[in-house]
Amino acid sequence: MGKAPPGKYPQVRTITDSERIRMVQEIFSTITGRYDFLNRFLSLRRDVYWRKFAAAKMTFFRTHRYLDVACGTGDLSVAAARRHPHITVTGVDFVEAMVNAARRKVEREKLADRITLLQGDALCLPFDDASFDVTGIAFGIRNIPDRSRALSEMLRVTAPGGQVMILEMTFVRNRLFKGFYSLYLNHLLPVFAKAFSKNPAAYYYLADSIMNFPAPDEFSKILEQAGLVDVEKFPLTFGIAWLHVGKRAN
Numbered sequence: 001m002g003k004a005p006p007g008k009y010p011q012v013r014t015i016t017d018s019e020r021i022r023m024v025q026e027i028f029s030t031i032t033g034r035y036d037f038l039n040r041f042l043s044l045r046r047d048v049y050w051r052k053f054a055a056a057k058m059t060f061f062r063t064h065r066y067l068d069v070a071c072g073t074g075d076l077s078v079a080a081a082r083r084h085p086h087i088t089v090t091g092v093d094f095v096e097a098m099v100n101a102a103r104r105k106v107e108r109e110k111l112a113d114r115i116t117l118l119q120g121d122a123l124c125l126p127f128d129d130a131s132f133d134v135t136g137i138a139f140g141i142r143n144i145p146d147r148s149r150a151l152s153e154m155l156r157v158t159a160p161g162g163q164v165m166i167l168e169m170t171f172v173r174n175r176l177f178k179g180f181y182s183l184y185l186n187h188l189l190p191v192f193a194k195a196f197s198k199n200p201a202a203y204y205y206l207a208d209s210i211m212n213f214p215a216p217d218e219f220s221k222i223l224e225q226a227g228l229v230d231v232e233k234f235p236l237t238f239g240i241a242w243l244h245v246g247k248r249a250n
């Protein structure tokens with residue numbers, strides 16, 4: 001599915017995992033400056049609502065700590081800290097420019113005493129087992145080729161009975177919406193990206209990665225296979241994004 005992306009990035013299905021990881025690192029190091037603006041603009045601010053929705057589903061019961069994996073510029077960390085004033089938050093991302101942008105945001109939001117940001121890899125999280133009541137990842141899992149390892153790391157650091165949350169965009173397969181969404185991803189998005197981003201080719205990767213992400217039912221099964229229990233899923237904005245919430249068994 002998906003057209004060959006013009007520009008410098010190959011289609012995700014045609015490259016090895018390590019090539020994809022290098023590509024993801026390059027993409028996210030070059031789009032940091034306009035990342036938040038383009039998220040808001042391209043989603044008509046729905047991304048803010050989606051993260052708020054995820055934060056509202058979080059429950060804290062033992063460690064009162066939340067881990068934001070692939071935290072990017074820290075929006076879900078901030079949403080979680082605002083929604084739950086008694087928790088502390090740790091955000092981890094492997095791109096230094098993203099972590100620096102998140103630190104600046106957290107300072108601006110006067111949340112530096114409750115949110116810590118670290119450079120680190122989702123595949124090898126630098127935390128002890130069962131350190132967090134809730135572990136989440138927003139728009140990150142799509143960019144990680146070894147999903148099962150990332151999910152097992154998230155489970156490992158989550159306390160028994162705690163939640164693992166995945167917020168992700170997916171290609172809407174609904175017959176009525178499919179044509180419009182494909183037009184948007186493959187034709188409109190590149191035009192906006194060209195106008196506003198220093199690295200418009202990155203937005204072909206965005207479309208390609210969304211179109212190649214598993215459908216929600218299939219993704220629920222992937223989560224169960226990874227060991228999550230009580231998996232629930234919530235469609236957001238006609239199913240453009242989905243929140244999956246599972247638990248680490250007690």
Ligand SMILES: C[S@@+](CC[C@H](N)C(=O)[O-])C[C@H]1O[C@@H](n2cnc3c(N)ncnc32)[C@H](O)[C@@H]1O
Pocket residue numbers: 024025028069070071072073074075076092093094095098120121122123137138139140143144
């Ligand atoms: C689309 S952004 C999402 C950022 C943020 N969570 C948000 O809600 O806007 C994806 C992020 O995943 C990060 N990422 C991808 N693979 C990663 C990995 N293996 N370990 C840590 N971060 C990773 C990228 O650096 C990038 O910042």
